[in-house]
């Protein structure tokens with residue numbers, strides 16, 4: 001497939017998807033979401049890929065849903081076409097996904113970043129859910145995920161006022177895992193992604209699934225799930241390889 005609004009590249013076992021509508025600060029329209037979803041399908045189907053990075057430009061990860069495209073939508077348009085549901089494809093990605101965010105991650109852009117497994121933020125990053133200023137509310141998980149990340153009080157303030165949060169506040173609040181100088185963001189993201197891609201792919205995917213389970217279930221149920229999956233990993237050759245490598249004082253080779 002030829003992509004126009006994203007760039008897709010592979011570096012060793014890492015798939016890098018770069019949102020690429022610079023003239024509109026990567027505003028998210030149907031074409032971009034379709035291309036993003038198609039790229040995710042490609043990377044998920046390729047067993048050589050162990051981790052995915054989603055990133056944007058220096059100025060904007062994504063400035064939100066394309067306001068010009070949705071300005072004249074009617075309620076039947078949004079309801080009958082189930083507007084925005086297709087954006088959730090990212091949250092169903094089974095392989096680990098890192099968001100590398102520089103500049104604006106607003107509205108749907110912040111929501112896409114939160115659908116990733118963790119966020120590495122450049123010191124230039126700015127997060128926010130300013131939809132209320134447009135007369136609507138977040139529609140792609142913002143009210144739910146932001147609240148889980150940073151707690152009710154801060155999420156409520158951000159969603160009700162549209163206030164933006166800088167990288168320092170985002171790190172302090174638990175929205176991002178780390179702040180990185182903007183010039184080093186992609187180098188560092190790639191380094192982290194390669195570490196993950198060097199692990200056993202099934203174990204990394206199961207670990208992701210188990211951590212995500214903690215959002216959706218009781219503690220007892222989550223721990224039962226973790227225990228069953230952990231026990232099943234003793235059926236993988238990668239368990240033998242990982243533990244033998246430790247004992248033999250050599251790096252593990254999880255490629256096979």
Ligand SMILES: CC(C)=CC(=O)SCCNC(=O)CCNC(=O)[C@H](O)C(C)(C)COP(=O)(O)OP(=O)(O)OC[C@H]1O[C@@H](n2cnc3c(N)ncnc32)[C@H](O)[C@@H]1OP(=O)(O)O
Pocket residue numbers: 023024025027028063064065066067068069084104106107108109130131134136137138139140
């Ligand atoms: C409602 C749902 C479901 C989800 C949403 O995400 S709603 C959108 C939420 N996002 C926003 O409200 C942010 C809108 N953008 C801005 O406030 C500003 O663009 C900015 C603060 C991010 C950057 O300001 P700056 O002055 O540096 O740049 P601009 O001149 O404003 O933008 C450059 C260029 O990009 C177009 N742009 C920016 N954001 C969007 C967007 N979300 N949709 C469509 N187009 C966008 C902007 O119009 C301008 O284009 P022109 O040069 O053609 O005017």
